[in-house]
Amino acid sequence: MVPTEDMHIRQTRQAAVAFIVAAAATAVAGAVLFFGLQPTTDLSEDMWRYPWESSGAFVAFSIFSSGLHALVAAGVVAFGRSGAAGRSRTATRGVALAVAGTALLLVGELVSIPVRNAETSDTSATIVGGVFGVAGTLSTIGFLVLGWATLRAGVWQGWRRFTPLATGVWLTVMWFLPPTLLHGMVGVYGLCLLAMAVALYTDPAPAVATNVGEPQLQRA
Numbered sequence: 001m002v003p004t005e006d007m008h009i010r011q012t013r014q015a016a017v018a019f020i021v022a023a024a025a026t027a028v029a030g031a032v033l034f035f036g037l038q039p040t041t042d043l044s045e046d047m048w049r050y051p052w053e054s055s056g057a058f059v060a061f062s063i064f065s066s067g068l069h070a071l072v073a074a075g076v077v078a079f080g081r082s083g084a085a086g087r088s089r090t091a092t093r094g095v096a097l098a099v100a101g102t103a104l105l106l107v108g109e110l111v112s113i114p115v116r117n118a119e120t121s122d123t124s125a126t127i128v129g130g131v132f133g134v135a136g137t138l139s140t141i142g143f144l145v146l147g148w149a150t151l152r153a154g155v156w157q158g159w160r161r162f163t164p165l166a167t168g169v170w171l172t173v174m175w176f177l178p179p180t181l182l183h184g185m186v187g188v189y190g191l192c193l194l195a196m197a198v199a200l201y202t203d204p205a206p207a208v209a210t211n212v213g214e215p216q217l218q219r220a
Helices: 004-037 055-082 089-112 123-153 158-174 179-202
Strands: none
Touching: 004 055, 004 179, 055 089, 055 123, 055 179, 089 123, 123 158, 158 179
């Protein structure tokens, strides 16, 4: 029989591998869209499916992206269970918000399919844009809270401990950049997630704080 701790590490690493794949694919997709497709498209920026000239390609990409969001959400859940952010209420809330935001991104990708031929000013596209807006807000707050909890817990050391907060900080920066940079910004978001996923894979079972309430800073 496999010891419980070994099984936990194995399950966490399996989730981390999926997390790594999804994060890397997000980074690559963002780069390809921003540097490859966006400069060459003849489609108007007012179309919801911009920069995809092919409606079918947009549908396929939306389904593909929704799958990536599902893997990211599972990775964040595994991160929370690993104890890297401690066991505080703050950590739990951070995970819940980040997962909820990521799940809403998945929903946004799917509901984008019926409005793919709409203009961004159409009511249908505005509603879908609202879904992404709420998703982005929840994700931003979630990763910021999770990042703060990780730093306070003092469980991870070195570069690993900064990866959740870096993701939240970048999501915050994205709110202040022009929409024309969206795909490039998503690519960087993927890189932030990739760092977090690699951190989880390389240290899947850190020594967890045992206190029930808000954790104290355990290590320098």
